[in-house]
Amino acid sequence: MGVVIITGASRGLGASAAIHAARRGMGVILTYNSHPAGAEEVVRQVEAAGGKAVALALDVGKVASFSAFRDKVAAALKATWGRDRFDALVNNAGYGAFNPIETVTEAEFDGLLNVHLKGPFFLTQVLLPLMADGGQIINMTSATTRVATAGTAPYASFKGGLEVLTRCIAKEFGPRRIRANSVSPGAIRTDMTSEALDQSPEFVELLAGQTALGRIGVPDDVGRVVASLLSEDNAWVNAQNIEVAGGYSI
Numbered sequence: 001m002g003v004v005i006i007t008g009a010s011r012g013l014g015a016s017a018a019i020h021a022a023r024r025g026m027g028v029i030l031t032y033n034s035h036p037a038g039a040e041e042v043v044r045q046v047e048a049a050g051g052k053a054v055a056l057a058l059d060v061g062k063v064a065s066f067s068a069f070r071d072k073v074a075a076a077l078k079a080t081w082g083r084d085r086f087d088a089l090v091n092n093a094g095y096g097a098f099n100p101i102e103t104v105t106e107a108e109f110d111g112l113l114n115v116h117l118k119g120p121f122f123l124t125q126v127l128l129p130l131m132a133d134g135g136q137i138i139n140m141t142s143a144t145t146r147v148a149t150a151g152t153a154p155y156a157s158f159k160g161g162l163e164v165l166t167r168c169i170a171k172e173f174g175p176r177r178i179r180a181n182s183v184s185p186g187a188i189r190t191d192m193t194s195e196a197l198d199q200s201p202e203f204v205e206l207l208a209g210q211t212a213l214g215r216i217g218v219p220d221d222v223g224r225v226v227a228s229l230l231s232e233d234n235a236w237v238n239a240q241n242i243e244v245a246g247g248y249s250i
């Protein structure tokens with residue numbers, strides 16, 4: 001089944017994807033930024049399920065740190081799995097921010113750009129030489145790329161860029177049989193969204209009402225899809241954006 005690297009898997013969607021991938025037999029290298037304890041808890045859950053996982057620190061906004069990260073990945077692959085290559089990369093790490101176009105600052109714009117587009121771009125570039133031929137990349141984007149949502153302009157624009165990048169990766173690395181897809185969640189209750197959702201039950205009701213299946217999502221709604229995409233069952237799915245949103249705004 002191989003080894004998957006999942007960025008931002010100390011909680012939320014990444015943690016769910018890590019646990020579901022491990023349940024399907026994959027080894028997991030998961031990254032954290034500010035919550036090492038969350039990452040260790042995910043490692044513990046993977047091990048309790050009989051799998052293997054390693055947690056590494058990574059700030060996806062700091063491109064200069066990526067080659068040192070690649071060296072740590074290589075060491076972890078050797079020490080834990082006795083191999084030189086990994087099989088899949090899930091660019092999931094990210095954060096949300098409410099940024100109306102009229103008031104967003106350059107620093108807020110650059111912060112989102114670095115984590116949601118520039119970081120995945122250069123992390124993929126740095127890690128591709130370590131990826132086995134026949135491997136795959138999944139980029140976590142957002143349903144805000146399809147449904148314009150006030151206050152998300154920079155975030156949604158960079159996620160949209162990530163969807164384009166996904167197709168470019170599929171094109172350029174097809175000769176190595178590497179496939180690339182993006183997964184595009186609707187509103188999911190995680191640490192990223194819970195404050196906004198808790199502040200406004202009406203907002204939750206509105207989102208649920210705009211969703212064919214009548215509710216907002218939970219992390220496992222997305223984690224299961226990521227794990228499934230990683231499996232051989234989806235080996236012919238390539239260069240697609242897969243919205244995982246229960247039928248949001250259709």
Ligand SMILES: NC(=O)c1ccc[n+]([C@@H]2O[C@H](COP(=O)([O-])OP(=O)(O)OC[C@H]3O[C@@H](n4cnc5c(N)ncnc54)[C@H](OP(=O)(O)O)[C@@H]3O)[C@@H](O)[C@H]2O)c1
Nearest residue numbers: 008009010012013032033034035059060093094188190192
């Ligand atoms: N929740 C939603 O409704 C929703 C909808 C559409 C798309 N998404 C996307 O799904 C992804 C995961 O979101 P989530 O809801 O699971 O959020 P979350 O629960 O807040 O988790 C975010 C994860 O990303 C990591 N992270 C944040 N900034 C980072 C940075 N600069 N460098 C490295 N890691 C960083 C965090 O690490 P630490 O905890 O260690 O700091 C954490 O593991 C994001 O890309 C988000 O944009 C979420």
